[in-house]
Amino acid sequence: AQSVTQPDIHITVSEGASLELRCNYSYGATPYLFWYVQSPGQGLQLLLKYFSGDTLVQGIKGFEAEFKRSQSSFNLRKPSVHWSDAAEYFCAVGALDTGRRALTFGSGTRLQVQP
């Protein structure tokens, strides 16, 4: 069974600083990987996704993520954080080839942005 670990429960960065949110997955085959963002009281919005090909994927709002098979990681990055980025971020893994189509989510990382 697949699993996702987000080691950082809470991160605080200053506005304008760079950001990296960590995500490690466990899955026997090639995973499909996603990052979603959840603002307070809101649903989950897709930031970016990886299925195959180029291991560096670009998403919305200036975010990018890099798939590293050797490290089983899919870390999310942003070069300069804006106050509006404060939210909770979820990494998720999908596994279509197992026939189980549901996503497995990490526990989330809450991002706080200091002025």
Added chain:
Amino acid sequence: DAGVIQSPRHEVTEMGQEVTLRCKPISGHDYLFWYRQTMMRGLELLIYFNNNVPIDDSGMPEDRFSAKMPNASFSTLKIQPSEPRDSAVYFCASSSRDGGQETQYFGPGTRLLVL
């Protein structure tokens, strides 16, 4: 497209009452998922449908929970009788497989409080 639509957005009820949550998936999507989000367990799958047929209901907590999808544009999740431990945010998501890729899009969620 309007995205995934869920209603109600908020529901407060008393223990023992019946609760019905509703979801309208994105038009053309043939998969529909129900997830539940709690502080203790995070985001977890309850059930998912393919072409209106339930495929995996292994996440449904107990017989008090039931889900239906009478047609391609509507699904319900019912809790009867409700209990305080059912308090959570319930998300509906839909997806379709496009060229080997499948991305789930989430609704805004229903915040349920059972007193």
